[in-house]
Amino acid sequence: MSYQLIGNNIIKLNTITSTNNYAAKLVSQTKIPFGTVIMADFQSKGKGQRDSSWISQKSQNLLLSFIVDSSFLHSKSIFYLSKITALVIREFIYEILQTDTLIKWPNDILVGNKKIAGILIENQWKNNYISSSIVGMGINVNQIIFPDKINAISLKEISGKNYDLRLLLDLLNDIYNRWITFLKKQKMKLIDDEYHQNLLNFNKWAIYSTKESQFKAKLKEVNQLGLLILKLENGKEKSYNLKEIIQVI
Numbered sequence: 001m002s003y004q005l006i007g008n009n010i011i012k013l014n015t016i017t018s019t020n021n022y023a024a025k026l027v028s029q030t031k032i033p034f035g036t037v038i039m040a041d042f043q044s045k046g047k048g049q050r051d052s053s054w055i056s057q058k059s060q061n062l063l064l065s066f067i068v069d070s071s072f073l074h075s076k077s078i079f080y081l082s083k084i085t086a087l088v089i090r091e092f093i094y095e096i097l098q099t100d101t102l103i104k105w106p107n108d109i110l111v112g113n114k115k116i117a118g119i120l121i122e123n124q125w126k127n128n129y130i131s132s133s134i135v136g137m138g139i140n141v142n143q144i145i146f147p148d149k150i151n152a153i154s155l156k157e158i159s160g161k162n163y164d165l166r167l168l169l170d171l172l173n174d175i176y177n178r179w180i181t182f183l184k185k186q187k188m189k190l191i192d193d194e195y196h197q198n199l200l201n202f203n204k205w206a207i208y209s210t211k212e213s214q215f216k217a218k219l220k221e222v223n224q225l226g227l228l229i230l231k232l233e234n235g236k237e238k239s240y241n242l243k244e245i246i247q248v249i
Ligand code: BTN
Pocket: 017, 018, 019, 020, 021, 043, 045, 046, 047, 048, 049, 050, 052, 054, 062, 063, 064, 065, 107, 108, 117, 118, 119, 120, 136, 137, 138
């Protein structure tokens, strides 16, 4: 695999099970260059976080997987790839809509409390280090009808406009390349500051739910491992991984 410029190589597919699975196969079976983007019109088995599925109407939305060289990151810092990816989508949406766009831990992108995009990153390991990452993104663009139980929104629902998916991808790639450079230059403080500044309920009281209980807490930090650090009402701090907790409000 060679040096990466995100978007230098774009593979456009009609129907596929999942762009993430397709990308993982390319990585394991070919010498696909880093920075390659897989783009599909439709996924028959789109995957979401926490073992959920990602359902998207044909040709309406961005369904993307980026093959990223993340080997320069220590495996303990790999969540920084998630952080910059969330910041990339946030900036992308803000640039199009000029409206408040927030990150909800671990990695949903929200406009007005509704989900406009989601991220699913899958890492490839060699021995004990990460050799590459598949960064999957689903961004709601032109779809205007969503199932009731999904609290989703799209660019079109907000602006009333239709978007050319291929042109949007160019904008997204430009923003991604800038953030990858920050990551390569180890600008962790800048990334952390921007991430927390744009994080839903950062430093505010909100309701969280675990298997055992629902409680009020203040979000203090998302640390380098991607753990959520909450300050509880008794003043103690506690950390949670994404399988242990959800943010209710
Ligand atoms: C989530 O919020 O649950 C993550 C959603 C990620 C969906 C994208 S769509 C393109 C890529 N391929 C997949 O199968 N999933 C990701």
